[in-house]
Amino acid sequence: MRRARLLARLALRNVRRQTRRSILTASAMVLGVAVLVFSRALGDGAHEDWIDQGVRLGKGHIAVQHPRFQQSRHLDDRLTPRALAVAERALARPDIAKRVTAVAPRLEIQGLAYSATGAIPVFVTGVEPEIEAAFSKLGERVVEGRYLVDSDRLHAFVGQRLAERLDLEVGSRLVLTGQDATGEIAGQFVRVVGIFRTGLPEADEGIVHIPLRTAQEWLQVGGAVTTLAVLAVSGWDMPGVLEDLDAALAEDSSEVAALGWRQAMPELDAAIRIDDYGDYLFHIILFVIVGLAIVNTVLMSVLYRTREFGVLRALGLTKGETASVVFGEGLLLTAVSGLLGMVIGFAFTWIFFRNGLDYSGMLDNEFTISGILLEPVIVPIFRVVQVFQSLGSIVVIGVLASLYPAYRATRIDVAEAMKFEA
């Protein structure tokens, strides 16, 4: 114990001995860890936003569907009233219900929208207006008219590009056609009550919302829907909810299944993974540079103090103890500067917690990823796992960057070291 204290004291004083060099090296580590913490919080915040935007415009965190519907997109693969009842019972289970914010029933088909001007392929979604308004938030993007309400019957909510191309305005008539449950092509007359703009061309031209009851009658499906879109309280908790829901639906898996957003929206999943890999690569490069700076400082210190290490060995320190002095110096330098970097990183992150980081000035147009329109403001997210990731990075860099100089210290020939001129 006394030896350990002595070796720690030597390491501490040696770090303080070359103050300028230590500060320069430490500042690289401080900067590296601060950037790691901030960029991680920002990256998580951006991903949370991507997921939130994606799941709201798409099928929620979890889509409860017929197992084949994801591939076929066909009304034959709708949720039957029995399957719907099973799914609703599962979602009403207390352990699941408390982790779910909203469940939106939808009837989705691909069809055509006609006006006197022409016809355009669209994705028609029959929705429960009040539930959907809170779910998809399309109602917040109204540029003309209003979103659907529960009392609407033969009404439609369309995108701005569709309205422009079909020469529609609020009050205009529109005919939707699609294949109904009997396999026949059926048409439905509706009147435009509102026009939205997301900024995403595919959505603004291709999405039409109509009341669910209207869609069910038009397509002759009775009370059936194709999807129950489920919004979890927290996106991070989604895997747990999905697992529980999967288990609850297991007995009826031939008729109903739960899909996580990663399966339901593979493009978004891929985009997030690619972005994550990019972040990891950036962090690895950053830490290799920081690690090399620490290796350089500690190694220079070892070479500069060859005679000193020779003296330590002559006085009775073993190779391992001599190495531990060097290792301690590297670890101390890394730990102190790393912790300081964490504090600075979290402080910087905290500044942006309330209003987020607004990068709209850097963009000329709207920014989309995998068909999702992103807000030009990223609100960083703080998670406990970030603290452990940062601490883990500090320990890994400290250990790796100190090992080689420590090894070099053990290779010193004591007799030769005494001839060394610093």
Added chain:
Amino acid sequence: MSEQRVAAVRTDAVWKVFEHDGIAVEAVRDVTLEIAPGEFVVLAGPSGSGKTTLLNLLGGLTAPTRGAVWIDGRELTAMKERQRARLRLERVGFVFQAYNLLPVLTALENAEFSLLLRGVPPEERTRRVRALFERIGIGGLEDRRPSKLSGGQQQRVAVARAVVGEPALVLADEPTANLDSASSIALLDVMTTLNVELGTTFVFATHDQRLMERARRLIRLVDGGVESDTRRPPSTRA
């Protein structure tokens, strides 16, 4: 039956051969000697005669190419590195030409270094070092860092570090080479006193004529081998 005293250090046909660009250089050749406890021995000889190499062999800082070395009756050459380190810590003190104090430690911390490694309690360490500092004339300098001490003072701290653990022998390589005349004489007085009063065994490698004059045993080396080994009566200057 009389008790036989164990030699402080003993060598048996020790050789040290260095390889330089494929050429073997015999730095120490077939040296057999025995130094008894309490001796004050000087290894003398011209540059390149093998003094420092022999000193390093005696202290276990370098391993012989052939032959064996015993310190305090324990064969150094048969030991593992960790055991040699332990033996150096407990039985050997070193004094170097360039003082070689650890710059980040105070004079007291430098001097008590080996005691601390040996687990001597703090009060005991401080008491022994302070007493030794008073004895060798550097009392009051305990809290100074080496950079705040003169060359002579630093070398006395180095001597204190070497002898405070009461080792079997102290090996000193040109201890006066970097000192002015007055400091050299003062340092020699200190070491002679420690040898006489404490019975500390000293082995020096030196060119310094004043040190040779004080030696009670003078071993002359030439080309790595022992040319002469002469004993003299104790110096009257101690």
